[in-house]
Amino acid sequence: MSRNGQPTPRTRAGPTTAVPAATALFIGDFPLPRGHGLPTHHHRSHQLAWPTRGLLRIHTTLGSWLLPPSLALWIPAGVAHAPASEGDAVMSSLYLQPARCPATASWPQPTVLGVDLLLRALLDHLLRDDLAPEARARAEAVLFDALRPVPVTDVSAPEPKDARARGVARALAANPADDRTLSAWGTQVGASARTLARLFTAETGLAFGQWRKRLRMRASMSLLAQGLPLDAVAHRVGYASASSFAAAFHHVVGLTPRQYFPLEGRD
Structure with missing residues (x-):
């Protein structure tokens, strides 16, 4: 477990803040067995979270979303959120430094994005640990171009108190x-x-x-x-x-x- 109570992710890539040209801090896999969730928390970095398997529920104070593998949620830095599984799921996350994200691809509210073949290919490319800083920076620039919002609304149905x-x-x-x-x-x-x-x-x-x-x-x-x-x-x-x-x-x-x-x- 990490210090903030989250399960330690299986990190698939090693770009870190020590690489000046890199935007991605790291890409991690979080296995979420049936009925399992993470406590409410927030990050200093932006997060792109999506399920590579199963159905992922992400609750924030600004809405709640259920995501299949074809969709991801952009979670801005500082926004408290709590991911959980609907059945057995694996949540993958890409963490990004706000200062290096272009304004055109840095949304101030949680935003649903499409995960198509191009985005998957770019993420697989960024998993490589042998990319030079310049090559990684070019790939990440294309990654931002591939981030595509989709018109999905939140489907929260709050329970009444009475x-x-x-x-x-x-x-x-x-x-x-x-x-x-x-x-x-x-x-x-x-x-x-x-x-x-x-x-x-x-x-x-x-x-x-x-x-x-x-x-x-x-x-x-x-x-x-x-x-x-x-x-x-x-x-x-x-x-x-x-x-x-x-x-x-x-x-x-x-x-x-x-x-x-x-x-x-x-x-």
Whole structure:
């Protein structure tokens, strides 16, 4: 374990701050077994974090994201964050010195970036420990050009504090396909539909319908990451068809399911 409580990473590359031309401090692998997470922490460097395997959840005070291997999160220096696995995952991280990052590729807020073949190839190239400082600097300049933001919104669905609304939230988390109305839920938890609607808005910042839709999208992501067909995922999270689910996913997340999880062989 490191001094800040994080597991010691398997470092794959050795560029350090002692190399004047280098921007990357190091690239490390953090194995995250099922249910494992790291404590909330921050860095003096920028961090680019993505899962090379599995599904990675990263929570910050500015939002929460679920990332497949096709996406990464840019975490600015100083932003507190807590990564965790959704199933067995491996988180890879690239740490970058803020002073050496160009303004055009240094975002002040957490930003989702695409991880395509070019970016993967550049990262593999930077793993080499025999690159001259000048060659590393050129490769890192291209790396910044390859960082491409994608229009993904956070999918956090905060849990209400009130016991009645929290009971509804936990029941829906256990069964996202439950389509009962607030009136029906109110009968179960002892509150009117109006009271529950008010509590969800006040305590989560989202209207109940918006909150439930986000919860369903979060639940769908772990199923999509397993490679389940869209029809099966749709039914498990409360949608009558793959097309209605895909439309809702695109509306909430910003990408279609196939864009978010570009897996071959999906129905």
